[in-house]
Amino acid sequence: GQSLEQPSEVTAVEGAIVQINCTYQTSGFYGLSWYQQHDGGAPTFLSYNALDGLEETGRFSSFLSRSDSYGYLLLQELQMKDSASYFCAVGILTGGGNKLTFGTGTQLKVEL
Amino acid sequence: EADIYQTPRYLVIGTGKKITLECSQTMGHDKMYWYQQDPGMELHLIHYSYGVNSTEKGDLSSESTVSRIRTEHFPLTLESARPSHTSQYLCASASGLEAFFGQGTRLTVV
Numbered sequence: 001g002q003s004l005e006q007p008s009e010v011t012a013v014e015g016a017i018v019q020i021n022c023t024y025q026t027s028g029f030y031g032l033s034w035y036q037q038h039d040g041g042a043p044t045f046l047s048y049n050a051l052d053g054l055e056e057t058g059r060f061s062s063f064l065s066r067s068d069s070y071g072y073l074l075l076q077e078l079q080m081k082d083s084a085s086y087f088c089a090v091g092i093l094t095g096g097g098n099k100l101t102f103g104t105g106t107q108l109k110v111e112l
Numbered sequence: 113e114a115d116i117y118q119t120p121r122y123l124v125i126g127t128g129k130k131i132t133l134e135c136s137q138t139m140g141h142d143k144m145y146w147y148q149q150d151p152g153m154e155l156h157l158i159h160y161s162y163g164v165n166s167t168e169k170g171d172l173s174s175e176s177t178v179s180r181i182r183t184e185h186f187p188l189t190l191e192s193a194r195p196s197h198t199s200q201y202l203c204a205s206a207s208g209l210e211a212f213f214g215q216g217t218r219l220t221v222v
């Protein structure tokens with residue numbers, strides 16, 4: 001089987017830094033990606049890691065440790081507009097191709 | 113700007129009707145996906161495809177079916193809609209680990 005776990009909710013203040021963790025258990029793993037979804041909207045891609053280490057994209061960074069089956073999304077200089085749900089997703093190689101399976105999502109609330 | 117389109121955006125339909133949700137992308141991606149998502153909940157993978165004439169069932173069992181006759185087109189069909197099918201259906205195409213989503217179809221079966 002497979003599992004992906006994220007915290008259900010995180011709260012932080014504007015201007016702060018927040019880290020959203022993702023732990024996974026699956027065979028056929030080939031990478032981890034992150035998505036943002038505002039209420040009523042579609043998910044939008046933020047970042048991905050196919051190799052261990054840190055990837056930086058503006059205010060957002062993502063980290064992967066394959067040996068620990070763990071990754072995180074780091075959001076810096078938080079803004080009110082960052083209030084949204086954040087999902088990690090694992091790329092999984094299957095006999096029939098490859099699929100992208102999403103985690104349970106983390107609701108981020110940014111406060112003044 | 114991602115070019116992936118879903119129609120219709122909203123659909124209210126009676127029980128027992130057959131429906132097809134359309135999804136098209138102009139990015140030439142081989143990989144396409146269908147997800148089902150209830151409000152405030154996670155995305156469940158129900159079907160995926162890695163190219164023309166290749167489709168696979170996803171992680172969540174679904175009574176829907178899909179086809180992939182052309183690279184750009186990945187429609188989802190429900191032969192007989194039921195109230196339990198009420199949900200949002202999201203289509204995506206991907207290049208590697210980067211997926212692009214359509215705006216979704218909100219389906220209500222009454």
